[in-house]
Amino acid sequence: MRSDGPLAHAVAEFASLDRVLLASDYDGCVAPIVSRPEDAAPNPRSVRALAEAARLPGVEVALVSGRARADLASLSGLGDPVILVGSHGAEFDTGFADPVTADKQALLDRVVADFQALSVRFPGTSVETKPASATLHVRNASSSDADAALALAAEGPGSWDGVHVTYGKAVIELAVIETSKGHALDRLRERAGAQAVLYLGDDITDEKAFAHLTLPGDISIKVGDGATAARYRVPGTDDVADVLDAVVARRQNR
Numbered sequence: 001m002r003s004d005g006p007l008a009h010a011v012a013e014f015a016s017l018d019r020v021l022l023a024s025d026y027d028g029c030v031a032p033i034v035s036r037p038e039d040a041a042p043n044p045r046s047v048r049a050l051a052e053a054a055r056l057p058g059v060e061v062a063l064v065s066g067r068a069r070a071d072l073a074s075l076s077g078l079g080d081p082v083i084l085v086g087s088h089g090a091e092f093d094t095g096f097a098d099p100v101t102a103d104k105q106a107l108l109d110r111v112v113a114d115f116q117a118l119s120v121r122f123p124g125t126s127v128e129t130k131p132a133s134a135t136l137h138v139r140n141a142s143s144s145d146a147d148a149a150l151a152l153a154a155e156g157p158g159s160w161d162g163v164h165v166t167y168g169k170a171v172i173e174l175a176v177i178e179t180s181k182g183h184a185l186d187r188l189r190e191r192a193g194a195q196a197v198l199y200l201g202d203d204i205t206d207e208k209a210f211a212h213l214t215l216p217g218d219i220s221i222k223v224g225d226g227a228t229a230a231r232y233r234v235p236g237t238d239d240v241a242d243v244l245d246a247v248v249a250r251r252q253n254r
């Protein structure tokens with residue numbers, strides 16, 4: 001981030017407000033994208049900055065991830081006072097606003113069984129199960145197998161009643177509840193009484209978050225390539241750490 005560029009100026013304005021919400025996606029932002037989801041270790045500089053920011057007066061800090069909340073906690077090593085929101089914005093410390101009823105659990109079990117059968121057919125694919133969804137990963141499959149597996153997942157369980165489809169980086173995810181990182185940010189903003197929100201995201205589900213950042217001091221930052229509604233863009237996870245460090249430094253000197 002250039003110290004005299006538009007993003008640096010926006011960060012300086014943001015850090016000067018009385019109450020702010022500093023939030024980020026996890027994979028692709030705080031942690032680099034890697035082959036195996038369980039190996040996604042966070043950038044230590046980002047972890048340190050998030051923890052420091054959360055201790056500063058008037059700053060609420062949150063990670064809003066597609067991962068299961070428990071998985072996010074164990075991989076990031078973060079927790080209170082950093083707020084962890086999992087399952088693409090649906091899973092708070094208090095659980096799910098839209099509960100996973102017995103019927104929804106039965107539907108999820110069918111999705112998982114279908115994904116497991118698909119994964120056996122297509123080498124390199126794998127299944128990640130979460131409390132309200134299942135993810136079919138195709139990053140380590142050949143491109144023809146990846147395409148075929150994604151198409152079969154979408155045409156099969158992805159078309160069932162009550163199933164919500166989300167695409168991401170080399171994944172298709174099927175949830176039995178509706179999820180929105182945008183609604184999660186609204187809830188966090190209100191809870192914090194924040195005058196502005198800064199959010200970093202790299203994936204398709206982060207677009208729902210960017211779409212909710214419409215107040216004058218809000219800062220939406222897309223990490224990496226691809227079409228986006230975000231106002232600013234940075235190249236990668238080291239730049240995410242730079243942005244977080246800049247917020248902490250500005251806030252400490254406020």
Ligand SMILES: O=P(O)(O)OC[C@H]1O[C@H](O[C@H]2O[C@H](CO)[C@@H](O)[C@H](O)[C@H]2O)[C@H](O)[C@@H](O)[C@@H]1O
Pocket residue numbers: 025026027028032033034035036037038040064065066067068128135137139168169170171173203205
């Ligand atoms: O919202 P996020 O925190 O970005 O989570 C989105 C998904 O991240 C993980 O998958 C992605 O990262 C993996 C590790 O780098 C990579 O192997 C995979 O291809 C990516 O799609 C996670 O496994 C998913 O559950 C999250 O939904």
